[in-house]
Amino acid sequence: MNRIIRQENLAALRKLPSASVPLIYIDPPFNTGVRQKRTRIRAVRDVTGDRTGFGGHRYRTEILKTAPTYIDIFDDYLGFLRPRLLEAHRLLTPTGSLFFHIDPREVHYCKVLLDEIFTTPGVSGRDCFQNEIIWAYDYGARPTKRWPAKHDNILWYTKDPKLYTFNLEGTDRIPYMAPGLVGATKAARGKTPTDVWWHTIVSPTGKEKTGYPTQKPLGILERIIRVHSNPGDTVLDFFAGSGTAGVAAARNGREYILIDQNPEAVKLMRKRLKVVSPLKVVSP
Template sequence: MTEQRMPEDSCVLEGDNLRVLPTLPDGAFTLIYIDPPFNTGREQRRTETTHVRANGVGSGRVTGFKGQTYERIRGQLRRYDDAFDDYWAFLEPRILEAWRLLADDGTLYLHLDYREAHYAKVLCDAVFGRDCFLNEIIWAYDYGGKSKSRWPTKHDTILVYVKNPQSYVFNSDAIDREPYMAPGLVTPEKAARGKLPTDVWWHTIVSPTGKEKTGYPTQKPLGVLRRIIQASSNEGDWVLDFFAGSGTTGAAAKALGRNYVLVDQNPEALAVMRKRLA
């Protein structure tokens, strides 16, 4: 049996996340943010696990998605898309680990693009239960090439699930506010304060020539992670990112007084994080 323990301080752990995550204890993290590969393009080794939602339906049979069982959902969707099994097999054991590692008041932010978001939504409905779905956040940006044969794809999807829909951290007063699009329609006081962001976030990507750029190819903006961490954790809480990449989650957590655990096995990512978080 794998020994489970928390690090004493914020840290970066090197290794395959499916090997590292079982060494961390149940319910240890208030916030988990993950930005997995959108389409792995390679065969994945499936890992068996018995970590399932504790709702009395029996091991391995999680109820969700209109009350249907986990296995039935998977079987039905398999008939429609040959690629479904590959991505389900890749993501499922990691989502199950995320559910286990979340505290009762914890929140998962799962960052995807349009190619995989629908697969992940069905999987998370099954694992967490549809009543634990909090938001679908659309991160919209306007940078890069523009297609002339279709609507240009300029957004990512962030699925938000809570462990307990009756009790979860959400600090609306702590979130950095943004300008009103029509400030003349509100009072001067409201215009000066700004408004609470909605579930559509307009935020530029990391500029290729900007100060924030680390050189890591899939780096996410600090502002996006700052907003997530402000909303769904408190100072001193533990934040986990097990597809850590350039370490943006750790940088934002550190600046906001949170503890973090980052996991990655890519030598390039580890080198970037070592320099960025030193």
């Protein structure tokens, strides 16, 4: 049964059986040093409104309920991650994969930590590292004193450096950058992605937007799940937030376990997931 577990994630992870999860995706706090929050708004047509929209029409901004928030500040960030990543390694099946989503400020420290955790007798953690995927997007502010930071890093590690799930035929295809160089047939089919994934953020005004801070696009999670798991497999996300990993799993015939201690996040996940799959919510 698909599950949402409302509990502190380390305690919840320790209750799960070893070698039971083929795919783990996590998008932990990035240690940004600030409170992560998003305020949800609605634009209503009003000739005296405070903003101008398409066609020059005026709109009035109405503030809706504030989305869930969390403090993204850690005195010892790696100390916070280490026991949780140790549990993740324990939970992976022999052919399982971990996808660790982080930003450029912390990625190099986290990679060294993961190299250590994935090192076991006879297996080098550095060999278990398969890819660093760059998720590139183009939205938001543009500072004038440095190049704008418009990408995240996703580290892919496998329990076994040689035996793992990789169904490339399951991926979506993307347009060629120079379609005239490859011919009409290839251009129409598109190509498989590389380790740089150009994908827009969740649109601030689109149907996918939940208002949850740091929500990641469904397209990113679906690509990971289709290629790195098989139908019927279980996907685990223990920093579940808005539940995008669960939605992606359910839409592609996978099971899911989502863990989060924030009651507002659990409420949001239940709302999103009840329309795509049966589920139960477990509290400690």
